[in-house]
Amino acid sequence: MGLREFGYLFLSILFSVAGQIFLKLGAIKLAKISASSIIGRIIEIFLTPELIIGLGCYGLGAIAYILLLTKVDLSMAAPAVSLVYVFSVLLGYFLFKETIPISRGLGLGFIIFGVILVTWR
Template sequence: MSLQEFSLLLVSVIISVAGQFFLKMGAIKLGKVQLGNIFSLIVNMITIPELLLGLACYGIGAIAYILLLTRVNLSVAAPAVSVGYIFSVLLGYFILKEPIPFIRLVGLSFIVTGVILVVWRK
């Protein structure tokens, strides 16, 4: 994977992770969904800026991913975007104060190792 391709991958992943973060922040504002309030909450979704921003980030991330797919094999690009999991866990830990159990760290290390093996060129 060239530096340009890696940069495009990183842009796609970071923007998509930002989308996940904003969707979570919007979901916190939205509150818990119960059977009785599901329709009103769905209508309220369009009034929460974080949800709209999260969806916009997902859209921009998808465009960057499509551009990446014009340059890189799917068998490399699809597993490589899993590095987004690492960024999501870090955002959860540092900003949302979510704990990271040891077993999750082990799982993340497997993801990192797998991505390195997938994108490695001999």
């Protein structure tokens, strides 16, 4: 994977993780809103800026991923993008004070090791 491909991978991961963080922030805000109907709830989703930003970040991450797929095999790109899970869990810990049980920590270690194995030349 060259520098350009790494850049696409980095942007895809960055925007995807940002999308997850903004969706969580929006969900926290949305939980405080008590719309009485499903239609009201859907309208609130579209009126919550954090959720719109989160969806936009996901879109940008998808564009970067598509550009990555023009340069590398799916069998390399898909596992590499799984690093989104690792960074999301870590940011959940630091930003939202979520716990990371030992089993989840081990799982993250396996993901990192797997990405190294798949992308190693």
